[in-house]
Amino acid sequence: KAGVTQTPRYLIKTRGQQVTLSCSPISGHRSVSWYQQTPGQGLQFLFEYFSETQRNKGNFPGRFSGRQFSNSRSEMNVSTLELGDSALYLCASSLAFGDRRRLGYEQYFGPGTRLTVT
Amino acid sequence: AQSVAQPEDQVNVAEGNPLTVKCTYSVSGNPYLFWYVQYPNRGLQFLLKYITGDNLVKGSYGFEAEFNKSQTSFHLKKPSALVSDSALYFCAVRARNYGGSQGNLIFGKGTKLSVKP
Numbered sequence A: 001k002a003g004v005t006q007t008p009r010y011l012i013k014t015r016g017q018q019v020t021l022s023c024s025p026i027s028g029h030r031s032v033s034w035y036q037q038t039p040g041q042g043l044q045f046l047f048e049y050f051s052e053t054q055r056n057k058g059n060f061p062g063r064f065s066g067r068q069f070s071n072s073r074s075e076m077n078v079s080t081l082e083l084g085d086s087a088l089y090l091c092a093s094s095l096a097f098g099d100r101r102r103l104g105y106e107q108y109f110g111p112g113t114r115l116t117v118t
Numbered sequence B: 001a002q003s004v005a006q007p008e009d010q011v012n013v014a015e016g017n018p019l020t021v022k023c024t025y026s027v028s029g030n031p032y033l034f035w036y037v038q039y040p041n042r043g044l045q046f047l048l049k050y051i052t053g054d055n056l057v058k059g060s061y062g063f064e065a066e067f068n069k070s071q072t073s074f075h076l077k078k079p080s081a082l083v084s085d086s087a088l089y090f091c092a093v094r095a096r097n098y099g100g101s102q103g104n105l106i107f108g109k110g111t112k113l114s115v116k117p
Helices: none
Strands: A005-007 A010-013 A019-024 A031-038 A042-050 A053-057 A064-068 A074-078 A087-094 A113-117 B003-005 B010-014 B019-021 B024-026 B033-038 B044-050 B056-058 B064-068 B073-078 B087-096 B102-107 B111-116
Touching: A005 A087, A010 A019, A019 A087, A019 A113, A031 A074, A031 B102, A042 A064, A042 A074, A042 B102, A053 A064, A074 A087, B003 B087, B003 B102, B010 B019, B019 B111, B024 B073, B033 B064, B033 B073, B044 B056, B044 B064, B073 B087
Parallel strands: A010 A113, B010 B111
Antiparallel strands: A005 A019, A019 A074, A031 A042, A031 A087, A042 A053, A064 A074, A087 A113, B003 B024, B019 B073, B033 B044, B033 B087, B056 B064, B064 B073, B087 B102, B087 B111
8 A cells, every 4th residue: 555645745935825735545544644743842742633624732822734635635724924934844644533442443643744934 | 741851962882782772751641662873964764663552662674762651751672783873862652631531742852872983
């Protein structure tokens, strides 16, 4: 099976612009999560989608949003970019969501999108 | 609140020696614990997990981890380190949402492993 794919891999934007990142999960995986990775804050959870619905949300401002399509592909959007949004954005997919018996399912990560805001 | 701590920012090991990367956790209820590795400019790769059962869990690339409930630890180990093991290692715990459903992963800050020839 192909792994999680993310596009683009690298992106340079200017403050105030907006950006859309894309993620295609592993075939058959219906849960998609997004994480932000920075040297200072480490890995922080942004949000998780399952069946086209946002199920969990981390502690990020409303400028960060996302969506999931019927084929499980997901996009995240960041509006009004700030310098502090420069980070590696990681997408992860998993088999299941919403079932306490499946808490053990691991997440598989894509290579990430490196966003630089100037 | 659920959390994960990796007390060492960096671990240095000589090739061929055993290695240990430490992780402690704080969760309510049974823990679901994971180790991931990240190579430069790459995403995270799943190494192993503890859900239930044997306290010693074996994973990819010869790594194993020991779950210790009394010490709330989940240390990553390998009997003989390789230079190619040099990377950033993350311990994570599965958060639980209201009602106990699957939640997001909560990561430690990461430990940089450096294996010298």
